[in-house]
Amino acid sequence: MTSAVVVEHPGLLPGSLGTTRRHPRRTTRDWLVDSFCFLVSVGWVLGATADAASPDPLLAERLPYAWMVAADAWLGLGCAGALWVRRRWPLGLALATLPLTMFSMAAGIPLLVIYFTVVVHRRTAVALAITAAGLVTNMFFTLLRPEPDDSYWASTVWGVVIALLVLAWGMFVRARRQLVLSLRERAERAEAEQQLRVAQARQLERTRIAREMHDVLAHRISLLSLHAGALEFRPDAPAEEVARAAGVIRGSAHAALQDLREVIGVLRAENSLAVEPERPQPTIADLPALVGESRAAGVRVDLRDEVRAADRLPAALGRTAYRIVQEGLTNARKHATGAAVTVELRGAPTDGLTVEIRNRWPVGETAEPIPGAGTGLVGVAERVQLAGGRLEHGRDGTGDFRLAAWLPWPAT
Template sequence: MTSAAVPEHPWLLPGSLTAAPGRIRRTARDWVVDILFLLLSLGWVAAATLDAASPDPSFAAPLPERWMVPLDGAAGLLCCVLLWWRRRWPVALTLATLPLSAVSVAAAVPLLVLYFTVVVHRRTAVALAVTAAGLVTNFVFGLARPDLTMSYWAATAWGVVISLCVLAWGMFVRARRQLIVSLRERAERAETEQRLRVAQARQVERTRIAREMHDVLAHRISLLSLHAGALEFRPDAPPEEVARAAGVIRSSAHSALEDLREVIGVLRAEVPAEAAPDRPQPTLADLPTLLGESRSAGVRVEASDRVTGADRVPAAVGRSAYRIVQEGLTNARKHAAGARVAVELSGGPGEGLRVEVRNRWPVGGAGTDIPGTGTGLVGVAERVSLAGGHLEYGRDDAGDFRLAAWLPWPA
């Protein structure tokens, strides 16, 4: 159905109109219905005409003159022919043939079909207006074609009942078609929304993976850079120290490649992100391993753990604390090489978890040439915000760079 045809045919089923306004494209169902209506109307015209021409009409109201019988039959045939265009101009054809309903019996059935088409395919106000006009001609019909078997008012009442029955049937059909179209649109909209939700979930999951990989890769690559820099500036180091640094470089590079291969595989996958199993995420219990890796790389790390009930910390809170410390150590290696780093954790259930990473502000050329995008702290701030906590970072009054966060820890 085209947009140009929608206002004119609001209740037609999809596919009953062509792209050009006013042109009909009948479906197989439309062909069957139209042919049945045409045969029914032709049968009525033949029966009514033959009965009116018989010496003793049984169901057709008698005509005042016998020569009017062929005219009545011709009027019925004309209405049958007009049924072929009832889907295109239902209101115009109904109004044009409405005067025949005041005098013709043979045209009664095709006129009812036209009237039914108006009720189904037009607004209620239009259908009621056509119904009112038809009721007026019904009163005239009782005078022009009086019935010999019943009184005027009884015959007129039957005409009113038939008109109201056709009106109720047509409105039921229209409401049913409207319901079907509404359900179909709702199903299509739900399917579209489901696809959007899947796409959004996939994008959110990929963003989460990218944030996690930024934290992990930045940490490992900074270790690589630190050990490689030590080997570059100390070519005369003892073989044991060179071997240890080379082992750390090899291990860190292997882990970085594994992480990178995993995230690329997930991001390339077409299946929903939730279908892929999550890799084990670090928690607060993995913090000593993280500190040990930094110490093995030559970073002077002092840790203070005053957390009460650390074994009961929620996994999400512990993971956020781990990422905060990881980002703080990575930034210290990148921007304040050789500086002492202090890591402090405190808090407990009900009072929250406080995490603080502090190092001296880099002076002059301190720091390494490890490239960075500056998005690490932005990602940490987002993570803390989503967890319901708050984050502070920057230079304090003592001249140190301070990264501090508070995370909620329910009692």
């Protein structure tokens, strides 16, 4: 019966699941498993040889010639030693040892280990082909090494059962390893995707903060330029007025430097968690202070606020309106120095919010123009588009420059 076991299973070694691995490094677990398989195989070879050479006819399984016992023992030891390389050449080793399954009792356990390795580490089609070949050789084994107490068919059936059990066990182990590998790859992929999402979110946040700071800095620097220009063109101004303008310039410069320091710190930070919390963003309620800054710089600004239910205005919508007005005032100071500016806001829930900034088109040469990147209106257009609104800018029928935006304002 044990002979039948040996016969049917040539095999392969553990490698990769369905694919060939290039000389994988043997782990501690692999060393332990291989050592155990080798020792069990050697023990089986010694036990089977002792039984075959026993003088007791009830224990001995006599071979026609005495030298066959020794030859079978050497074949069994050779197969046991081959277990150390079965991980590298599984299929080749299985095919090379396949003829031994027809007659060798001593090589039974090593051949089963090789066969199990094939099932675990090779495709199902390969495993089934090796199994079919082993079942054929098992039939010859039962003829050449018959069991004294069992019939031919009983021994053959036992060999088939053992082969199928090893096949089922190997396929289960392979399926489990594939599942574990798939779950590990999925977890690694999910972790990589999460890191990518975090990096993208961090980059988007830094870009947003940089855009916000661009708007703020452009506004403050335009105020600085306006005050400095007033001092340049009025060197005979009263001392109190000069001191007041100098104080405004100093305060605006200090605020601009603080804003610049913050945005550079954000863009340089490797870990967004290390950045200090962002300052509260301005909303429509901060528009009077923004207009006050421009008035303090000498710009004539008329603010008309006709917004109904302003307390229900979403914060994001109010922030967008604030940035539109800020950009409009900055452009007026840059390109229409001395011109009066009208800022008008009107709207209500469900009707939408309309923001309009209007100033006279400059006539003749203006003071030295304030340099700019020319991307302010592009940024405003992007904000309005993200909010789902519409933006218009340019000269209207009266010749004024008009910057107008409509933003949707949901009822809830």
